[in-house]
Amino acid sequence: MPGTVHVVDDDASFRIAIERRLKMAGYAVATYPSSQQLLDRLPDENGPGCILLDVRIPDMSGPDLQDRLSKLGSTLPIVFLSGYGDVATTVRTIKAGAEDFLTKPVSSEQLLHAIELAIARHEASRGRKQKLDALRSLLDTLTPRERQVFGWVVQGKINKQIARELGATERTIKAHRQRVMEKMKVRSLAELVSIAERLGILAEGASGQG
Amino acid sequence: MVQSALIVMNVRILILFVCVLALLAPAELSAADLPPRSILYFNQSDLRGPFYYQIFSALRSEVSADSGAHLTLYVEDLDLSRFKGEAYESGLRDFLIDKYRDKSIGVIVAVGGAALERVLKWRTELWPNIPIVFAMVEKSDFDRLKPPPDVTGSIVRLRLADAIETAHAVVPHLKSIVLVGGAWERQVVFGNWKQEIQTAAAGLDVIDIAGLSMAETLERVAVLPADSAIIYSATYADGERDFSPPFMALSLIAEKANRPIVVAAETFLAPGGIGGYVLLPDVIGNEAARLALRMLDGTSPADIPARMSEAVQPVFNWRQMQRWGVSESSLPPGSQVRFRDPTFWETYRWQSIAIAAVILIQAALISILLHEHKKRNDAEKEARGRMTELAHANRQVTAGELSSSIAHELNQPLGAILTNAETAELILQSPAPDLVELKEILADIRRDDQRASHVLERLRGFLKRAPFEVRDLDLNEVMREAFGLLAVQASARNVALYLQPAAGDLRVKGDPVQLQQVILNLVVNSMEAMSTIPYGRTVIGRTELNGGSAAIISISDSGPGIPPEKLADVFDPFFTTKTQGMGIGLSIARTIVQAHRGRIWAENQAEGGAVFRLSMPLALH
Numbered sequence: 001m002p003g004t005v006h007v008v009d010d011d012a013s014f015r016i017a018i019e020r021r022l023k024m025a026g027y028a029v030a031t032y033p034s035s036q037q038l039l040d041r042l043p044d045e046n047g048p049g050c051i052l053l054d055v056r057i058p059d060m061s062g063p064d065l066q067d068r069l070s071k072l073g074s075t076l077p078i079v080f081l082s083g084y085g086d087v088a089t090t091v092r093t094i095k096a097g098a099e100d101f102l103t104k105p106v107s108s109e110q111l112l113h114a115i116e117l118a119i120a121r122h123e124a125s126r127g128r129k130q131k132l133d134a135l136r137s138l139l140d141t142l143t144p145r146e147r148q149v150f151g152w153v154v155q156g157k158i159n160k161q162i163a164r165e166l167g168a169t170e171r172t173i174k175a176h177r178q179r180v181m182e183k184m185k186v187r188s189l190a191e192l193v194s195i196a197e198r199l200g201i202l203a204e205g206a207s208g209q210g
Numbered sequence: 211m212v213q214s215a216l217i218v219m220n221v222r223i224l225i226l227f228v229c230v231l232a233l234l235a236p237a238e239l240s241a242a243d244l245p246p247r248s249i250l251y252f253n254q255s256d257l258r259g260p261f262y263y264q265i266f267s268a269l270r271s272e273v274s275a276d277s278g279a280h281l282t283l284y285v286e287d288l289d290l291s292r293f294k295g296e297a298y299e300s301g302l303r304d305f306l307i308d309k310y311r312d313k314s315i316g317v318i319v320a321v322g323g324a325a326l327e328r329v330l331k332w333r334t335e336l337w338p339n340i341p342i343v344f345a346m347v348e349k350s351d352f353d354r355l356k357p358p359p360d361v362t363g364s365i366v367r368l369r370l371a372d373a374i375e376t377a378h379a380v381v382p383h384l385k386s387i388v389l390v391g392g393a394w395e396r397q398v399v400f401g402n403w404k405q406e407i408q409t410a411a412a413g414l415d416v417i418d419i420a421g422l423s424m425a426e427t428l429e430r431v432a433v434l435p436a437d438s439a440i441i442y443s444a445t446y447a448d449g450e451r452d453f454s455p456p457f458m459a460l461s462l463i464a465e466k467a468n469r470p471i472v473v474a475a476e477t478f479l480a481p482g483g484i485g486g487y488v489l490l491p492d493v494i495g496n497e498a499a500r501l502a503l504r505m506l507d508g509t510s511p512a513d514i515p516a517r518m519s520e521a522v523q524p525v526f527n528w529r530q531m532q533r534w535g536v537s538e539s540s541l542p543p544g545s546q547v548r549f550r551d552p553t554f555w556e557t558y559r560w561q562s563i564a565i566a567a568v569i570l571i572q573a574a575l576i577s578i579l580l581h582e583h584k585k586r587n588d589a590e591k592e593a594r595g596r597m598t599e600l601a602h603a604n605r606q607v608t609a610g611e612l613s614s615s616i617a618h619e620l621n622q623p624l625g626a627i628l629t630n631a632e633t634a635e636l637i638l639q640s641p642a643p644d645l646v647e648l649k650e651i652l653a654d655i656r657r658d659d660q661r662a663s664h665v666l667e668r669l670r671g672f673l674k675r676a677p678f679e680v681r682d683l684d685l686n687e688v689m690r691e692a693f694g695l696l697a698v699q700a701s702a703r704n705v706a707l708y709l710q711p712a713a714g715d716l717r718v719k720g721d722p723v724q725l726q727q728v729i730l731n732l733v734v735n736s737m738e739a740m741s742t743i744p745y746g747r748t749v750i751g752r753t754e755l756n757g758g759s760a761a762i763i764s765i766s767d768s769g770p771g772i773p774p775e776k777l778a779d780v781f782d783p784f785f786t787t788k789t790q791g792m793g794i795g796l797s798i799a800r801t802i803v804q805a806h807r808g809r810i811w812a813e814n815q816a817e818g819g820a821v822f823r824l825s826m827p828l829a830l831h
Contacts, residue, residue, distance in 0.1 A: 013658050017626040020651070021633045083618030083625070088702060104625030108632040 003048035003119040004028040006076070008038050008065075010054065014104070018052065018111075025112055035065045042072060048126060050099065050118035051078045066097060075125050077118040081106065135195055141183050149176040153189070154196040244508050245316035245341070248282040249273070252329055254322030256287040259455025261477040261491050265321055265345070268495025269502075276503050284313070290324045291446040303332050310336065317505040318342045319498050320363075322399070323351030330357060341511040345498035345519075346489065350402040352516065362511040364497045364519035366489065368399065368474050370406040370441070374414070376472045376486035376524070377439035380536045386415030388434055390463060390471075391443030393421030399489075400443035400474070423450055424462065431467040440471040442483065457481045470534045476525060479548055484534060485526030485541075493521035601727065604798045605673055608730050615698035619665045623658035630655050672723055682829060683725070685716035685753050685761050692729040693751055705737050705747040712753045716761040719829040724802045728810075729763065731795040732822045736767035739820065743769065760808075761828055766821035771814040780812055799824075 005027045009015045012033070019029045032038045038051070053065065066078055077099035082090075090101055099121065100114045142150060145166075152162045159177065163170040186192050196202045251269070255262045266285070273281055288302065318340055320326040326344045333342070344363030347355075352365050378384050391397065394404040407416060419430050420443065431440060445459035446452070457477055464471055464482025473483030476490050497519055505511060524545040531538070531547070538547060555562055634651045637643045693709045700707035733749055740747040748768045756762045772780060779785055783797040803810040808826035815821050 011622045011626070013654060013661070014622055014626040014629075017629040017633070017654065020647075021629045024633055024636050081625075083621040083698075104621040105628040106625060108629065111629075 002026050002028065003050070003122070004030060005115055005119075006038060006049060006051045007031045008033075008035055008051060008053045009081070010034060014054075021108055021111070022115070025108075027115070038065070039068060039072070042074065048119045048123040049076055050115060050122055051076050052081060052115070053078050054081050054083070075122065075129060077122050077125075079114050079118050132198060135184075135199055138184055139199060142180060146176050146180050146183070149173060150180045150184075150192075150196070151201060153177060153180070154193045154202060245506055246314040247279055247506055248284065248314065248316045249502055249506075250284045250310070250315045250318045250337075251286065252318065252320045252325040253285065253287045254290050254320075254325035256289045256292075257285070259477070260457065261455070261475050261489075262321070264477070264491035265495040265498075268492040269319070269499040270495075272496050272499035273503065281506070284310070284315070288325055288328060290322075290328075292452065299328065302328070303335070306332065307336055315340050317502045319502050320344045321346055321494070321498065323347045323355070326351070326357070326361075326363075327355055330355060330361070341505045343498055343501040343505060343511070344516075346399075346494050346521070348399065348402060357516075359512040360510070362501060362514045362516050364494070364501075364521065365516055366494075366519045366522055368403075368487070368489065368522065369410070370403045371410040372487040372522075373441045373472050373474060374410050375542065377441060379540050379542060380470050380472070380484055380531075380534060381437055381439045382540070383437050384414065384439060385437040386417055386435060387411055388417040388431070388438055388440045388469065389420045389443070390427060390431065390440050390445075391420045392445045397443055403443060424459065425450075428462060428466045431463055431469070434467070434469045438469050440467055440469050442471050442473050442478065444475075470530060470536075479525065479527040479530075482530065483527060484530035484536070485545070486524070487522055488525050490521045490523055490525070494519065497521065600794060601724065601798050601802065602673075604731070604794055605723075605727055608727060608734065608795075615695050616665065616669055618698050620662055623661040623665075626658045627655050627662075630658075672726070679721050679723075680719050681722060683718055683720055683722055685718055685725075685763065685826070686711040688722055688725050689729060689751055689753055689763065692726045692733070695726075696730065696733050699734070700737065700749065703737050703741070703747070704745075705740065705749055707733075708748070708750045710750060710752045712755060712761075714755075716753055716755065717829045718761055718806075718826050720806045720826065721802075725806070728799040728802050728824065729765070731799045732765040732824075735795055736765055736769060736820070736822070739769035740767055755828075756825060759828055759830075760825045762823055762825045764821050764823045766815060766819055768819045771818065771820045772812055774814065777812050777814070781810065 005022050007015055007018050007022075007029060009018070009031075010033055015031045015033070019031055022029045032041070035053070051069075069076065069078075080093050080098045080101045081104055082101065083104050093101060099118045102110060102114060139147075139150075148166060149162060152165060157165070159170050159173045163173045166173070181187070181192065184192060184195060186195065193202070251266065253262050253266065257263045257266055270283065273283070286306070315337055318329060318337060320329045320342060321344075323346075326342075326347050329342060333340075339360075342357070342361040342363075344357070344361065346366055347363060349365050349367050374387060377387055389403075389407075391400065394401065397403070407418075415438075417434075417438070419427060422430070424445070427445075434440070440463075442460060442463070444456040445463075446456055457480070460471070460473070460478050460483065461481040467482075470484040471482060472486040473479065474486055474488055476488045478488070479485060501514065504514070524542045526536075526541055526545055526547050528547050528550040530536075538545075541547075630651045634648055634655075637648055637651075689709060689711060693707060696707060699705075729751070733751070736749050737747070740749075746768055750764075750766050752764045752766075754762050754764075776785075781796050781800040783794055785796070800810050803824050803826070806826055808824055810822065810824040812820060812822050
């Protein structure tokens, strides 16, 4: 599928060559001479994409960039390119979570394959993120009381127990429960639990509420 | 019986008397067998002249040297060259009879034929039975006198022919001979020459001016023809003056003569004779002395027949030879040459030796110094050569360490070329290829290819055994390139590399490759020093001006620093604290800096870490 490739390389010649090739392959390409430039013009992630990064960027190492990007909430995967393949750097970058590691000169086949995988991964994670964001916004619509009920329900507590916990009547709890199900757009308890788990609420349920 | 006792006593006394006599007698008995130890010496001339004096002198020293008992010498000069006549001779005889009446003579020595003749004549009256030894008697006189058997001695032969042979030797194209000397009839020694003229002088003109007065002689000898030689006998008197000794006459003649003078006596050489077969008075005296001593020891003269003397030898005067241009090779074989002027060497022997020694010593010292100088030059050259080798080795090692950055620099253009080529292929496959884009692609490929070969060129330049090449450089540029090469290394080792160049250009003269080598060595050294530190590894390179005349490069790190006592040692060859590595990087850096007339040193920073500084003189315009 198409997407946007962000090429970060201080070598102009290489940048231009890659841009040509990727465009020919149908991708949209944005080029940056340095990591800092990339961070400054941080792409929004409306569509799938990936970053093509030369390890030997003088101002910031690859792993550092990864760090900064994730702090800024980017999920763009990074494909590393290197003019030399020394073991230490390779291991470091892989450990830091590089998508892939290619050495120059790189054949189009290898490059496109890696980009494709990266973009697909991004797509998937982007999808996941979108869904999670949607769920979070749904969660935000719950009132505080509803939020509390939600927390107890996904722990498997029955209405009577929840009523006793919260100091309310069973029938009030039942009404809240109904409202939660509606707001969260689920039809079964199992779905609710699944949402809770995805949002990380199950884990916090044992310790605190809301 | 008292009678027999008396007889016995008388006999005893007699025997005693005889014994005493026998004891007292021996000296006189043996003395009676030998002749008395005394010599009566007759000189036919007189002892004032050197010739006869030397004969006597030689005899006397030979006799004194003899180890026998004391010997008495009686000397009589007959002076027969100047005095002649019956009256004179009979007067002499009477005088001698009176004089030697009571003297006992052992042997008589007569020198000269004239002396021998008189001695023989007076013998019966004065010295019968006393042996006679003669010396310097001419053969012709000997034959004439016919001495009895108890007369012995040495016969000499002075021949005119020998003198003429000498004349031929000293005058190559001899045409005439000039006979100079006293009147022939008055000649005691050369009397027989007159007879020899006819035979000996055949084929030559004979100018006979013997017997003239000295005045006339001097006139004549001054104007002699060319190719002639003077043959001198002897002049004792010329009727006007007395020239005894004869060499005085010869000096006068030699002064005026315009031709060489052949002489027959050794003593005539010094006054101006050129030489010839001469009588040697020492030899004459010696021979006579030995014969006389044998007579005194009891030998009978009859046992020793008269024989030829060895006292006539060819002897020449070197100075006269030089005057007349006569070379030694023309002389008769066996000739002696007297009066050679001492050569410079002989005169100044010690001075010459001293000067020569001084010159030789100086020359030796100079050559030793030159040799040392040459050895030092050779050693310096060799050291430089070794240094170049080492620097080269170090460059290879450094280049090895930079291989990652070199690979990276090559892979950039190569990567671009590959991708571009693939893109071009795709474009060509489309139905309507974009030629403009193709052209751009091809241009890019070409440029990248050149970039790659440029990288290789720089590498080759760095690695080759280049001799020191001086160029105008900007130190900032050199630093930038070096730090560029190091970026990959720094990243691999997780070291932050910073370059803070000075504001303006720093123009210096030097070899860029070698200077980069220095910077590389320093930075790699710093990076290795920080390998023990887990994080915060920093290397900062700075350039700055120092005053107006020098540029300083500083490479500082955030490592553990250098122990203060080792700050100077780190530049020594083979100084290393690493387990690997030869430890020559810093020493080579120092050598290179010094070859650039700069200084390099290390310090510890207050904030921690070490800093290496090198200063170089700026290139002045």
